[in-house]
Amino acid sequence: MIGNKYLLVEDDEIFMYLHSHIIKNIDKDAIIIEKRSSMEALAYLLSLENSNEVAPNRILLDINMPELGGFQLLEKIEHLVKLNLKDALIYMVSSSLYDEDRQRALSYWYIKGFVEKPMTTLQMKEIVEGK
Amino acid sequence: MxxxxxxxxxxxxxxxxxxxxxxxxxxxxxxxxxxxxxxxxxxxxxxxxxxxxxxxxxxxxxxxxxxxxxxxxxxxxxxxxxxxxxxxxxxxxxxxxxxxxxxxxxxxxxxxxxxxxxxxxxxxxxxxxxxxxxxxxxxxxxxxxxxxxxxxxxxxxxxxxxxxxxxxxxxxxxxxxxxxxxxxxxxxxxxxxxxxxxxxxxxxxxxxxxxNLELQKANTELDNFVYSVSHDLRSPVVSVKGLLALVLENKQLDESVIQYLKMGERSLTHLDDTIREILEYSRNTRVGPVIEKFDVRKLVEQIFTDLKFAAGIEMKFEAEIVGPSEISSDKSRFNTVLRNIISNAVKYRKKDISDPYVRFKMMHVENKVEVYISDNGEGISSANMEKVFDMFYRGTSTGMGTGLGLYICREILAKIHGTISLKSELGIGTMVIIELQEQV
Known part of the structure; x- marks a missing residue:
């Protein structure tokens, strides 16, 4: 099977469950790292810098989170994006209806796409396959 | 004296x-x-x-x-x-x-x-x-x-x-x-x-x-408030929708259970649409137009992709653009209008035909942009035609519409020097015509 390594950053329990469940349905050999807050995610990503751990190659980032939002988190790890995460496909995920959020996501060169919640199996398939 | x-x-x-x-x-x-x-x-x-x-x-x-x-x-x-x-x-x-x-x-x-x-x-x-x-x-x-x-x-x-x-x-x-x-x-x-x-x-x-300053401040605050409220209102709706979709993927479900779940899903979609439209309406009245150059083809393709995923259906989308694909107008507003109209075409497609489609066509006429969005869907009867742009008017009783969509489209277009009109025949299909003045 496919066997990607996924990093899900999401503060909502149900979405976290939902997304990782859909991933497991599609990618049976998936490795899923779940981070329930952006601070946890930041700590994890920064720890990658000096370790031999394989970096995730799919990152799903929620835009609206307390403390650090998805965009602010990305700005803090921008230096990693060019090194450890150079093969990672980064997606912004949000239930935001504001077009500005989508436009902002698409304005970063290293963000692959913007996905509106709820994510469907069809959408997740494209992410898994890296289309 | x-x-x-x-x-x-x-x-x-x-x-x-x-x-x-x-x-x-x-x-x-x-x-x-x-x-x-x-x-x-x-x-x-x-x-x-x-x-x-x-x-x-x-x-x-x-x-x-x-x-x-x-x-x-x-x-x-x-x-x-x-x-x-x-x-x-x-x-x-x-x-x-x-x-x-x-x-x-x-x-x-x-x-x-x-x-x-x-x-x-x-x-x-x-x-x-x-x-x-x-x-x-x-x-x-x-x-x-x-x-x-x-x-x-x-x-x-x-x-x-x-x-x-x-x-x-x-x-x-x-x-x-x-x-x-x-x-x-x-x-x-x-x-x-x-x-x-x-x-x-x-x-x-x-x-x-x-x-004026006070008003501007109040407007910004209200806009931030609407943003948070809409986000917080929408999140739970959307998460339940996602869960229902997941449950529905289970092939061993009882036929009646599937029916119940689908009804629940429809209700939630309706609620979600209402939240979206109220937000669009309130934004349109309070936020001034932002004029920029943008690529219409990209915009339309994004809308098609999103709708395809959301509806989870097979529907043919075609986009034809005569002349330059870039126009200058309010991107966010234009996007909202197109999304509303194209999603109407998806919502009111004929369920019993094998080739439902939506066609998007844009051309430049003098200093205006003309957009035609046509489908082979249910169509609108001539009796209803005049009322579809009214606030809270719903053409069908299927419970899919909020009665706000086309009203909002017309309101939005009025803000960016545009007009909207309809041609339709019941049982044949609908064509929406948008004329938009390009702004510098």
């Missing part, structure tokens, strides 16, 4: 009262009224003063003529007190014309008496403002012609005075001083009044600016 004196005091009160909160319109006329009162006072005082001076100098006829000014201006005051402003203004100008004319006929123009026509003409112009402007112009021209006649014509009444050089010098001095003072008083009052008006305007515009 008593009446006149009473009215004189009344007029005095009117003169001293410059209403700072009066209506903005008719400022010129109010100024004219105030000037008018001042002019009556000048006539009255000059009449008394000059009849005394002429008496003292021994010009008895002139002294008597000047006395006309006293009852004359009393009459003017009485007219003002009765509220007959226009007549009193005309009478005042006429009175000065008569007195001045008569005086000139008893003396020689060498005394410089004609210089009094200058304050007379200025005063007439100031007092007769606005609607009475034409009358003022007429009287001014009449005064001017009268002055010319008095200067070149040989119009004399009674005995011709033979004045000594010394007397002429005295007369010139008196006339020049009198005319200068009268002109000066009028000009000073004009300046004073225009300063007051200017100060008031500055104060008003300051207040306006302050109000």
């Amino acid at each position: 008593i009446k006149s004196i009473v009215s004189l005091f009344k007029s005095d009160l009117q003169f001293s009262k410059i209403d700072p909160d009066g209506p903005e319109e008719g400022i010129l006329e109010r100024k004219g009224d105030q000037m008018h009162i001042l002019q009556i006072w000048i006539v009255l005082i000059y009449s008394m003063l000059f009849s005394l001076i002429d008496l003292f100098l021994g010009f008895y006829e002139q002294s008597i003529i000047m006395l006309i000014g006293i009852p004359g201006s009393m009459l003017t005051f009485a007219l003002v007190a009765k509220g007959k402003k226009l007549i009193s203004k005309i009478w005042n100008s006429a009175l000065i014309n008569i007195i001045l004319g008569l005086i000139c006929m008893y003396t020689t123009t060498a005394t410089g008496i004609l210089i009094f026509f200058i304050p007379l003409i200025i005063g007439t112009q100031i007092a007769l403002q606005g609607k009475a402007r034409k009358i003022g112009m007429f009287i001014s021209i009449f005064s001017f012609v009268e002055m010319i006649f008095l200067l070149i014509g040989d119009l004399h009444l009674g005995n011709k005075y033979v004045l000594t050089d010394e007397q002429i010098e005295t007369e010139i001095f008196i006339n020049l001083t009198g005319a200068t003072v009268a002109t000066l008083i009028q000009i000073i009052l004009i300046l004073k009044l225009s300063n007051q008006i200017e100060e008031k305007l500055i104060e008003k515009s300051g207040q306006l600016n302050e109000k």
Whole structure:
């Protein structure tokens, strides 16, 4: 099977469950790292810098989170994006209806796409396959 | 006579009262009224003063003529007190014309008496403002012609005075001083009044600016509030929708359970649409247009992709763009309109046909952009056609629509110089036509 390594950053329990469940349905050999807050995610990503751990190659980032939002988190790890995460496909995920959020996501060169919640199996398939 | 004196005091009160909160319109006329009162006072005082001076100098006829000014201006005051402003203004100008004319006929123009026509003409112009402007112009021209006649014509009444050089010098001095003072008083009052008006305007515009800033702040705060509320309202709806979709993927479900779940899903979609539309509506009314250049093809393809995922259905999407794909308008608003219309085509597709489609076509016509979005869906009956743009009007009872979509589209387009219209036939399909003025 496919066997990607996924990093899900999401503060909502149900979405976290939902997304990782859909991933497991599609990618049976998936490795899923779940981070329930952006601070946890930041700590994890920064720890990658000096370790031999394989970096995730799919990152799903929620835009609206307390403390650090998805965009602010990305700005803090921008230096990693060019090194450890150079093969990672980064997606912004949000239930935001504001077009500005989508436009902002698409304005970063290293963000692959913007996905509106709820994510469907069809959408997740494209992410898994890296289309 | 008593009446006149009473009215004189009344007029005095009117003169001293410059209403700072009066209506903005008719400022010129109010100024004219105030000037008018001042002019009556000048006539009255000059009449008394000059009849005394002429008496003292021994010009008895002139002294008597000047006395006309006293009852004359009393009459003017009485007219003002009765509220007959226009007549009193005309009478005042006429009175000065008569007195001045008569005086000139008893003396020689060498005394410089004609210089009094200058304050007379200025005063007439100031007092007769606005609607009475034409009358003022007429009287001014009449005064001017009268002055010319008095200067070149040989119009004399009674005995011709033979004045000594010394007397002429005295007369010139008196006339020049009198005319200068009268002109000066009028000009000073004009300046004073225009300063007051200017100060008031500055104060008003300051207040306006302050109000504007407050409003802007309130708008931004409200927009942030709507953003958070819509996000917090939508999150749980959307998460349940996602869970339901996940459950529905289970192939071993009972047929009736599938039905219940699908009904629940439809309800949630409806709620989600309503939240989305309320947000779009409130944003459209409060946020100003942001004009930028953008690629319509990319926009439409994104909408197609999103809708395909959301609806999870097979539907053919086609986009054809004639000419440049970039236009300049409000991207976010245009996006909302297209999304609404294309999602209508998806919502109201025919369920029993094998090839449901939505076609998007855009072309440039002169400085406008024309967009055609057509489908082979359910269509709209001609009876419903007129009402589809009304607020909360729903064409079907399937419970899929909120009755806001097309209404919002029309409202949004109105903000960005666009129009929307429909062609449709029940059971055949619908074509939505958008015309949009490009903005720079």
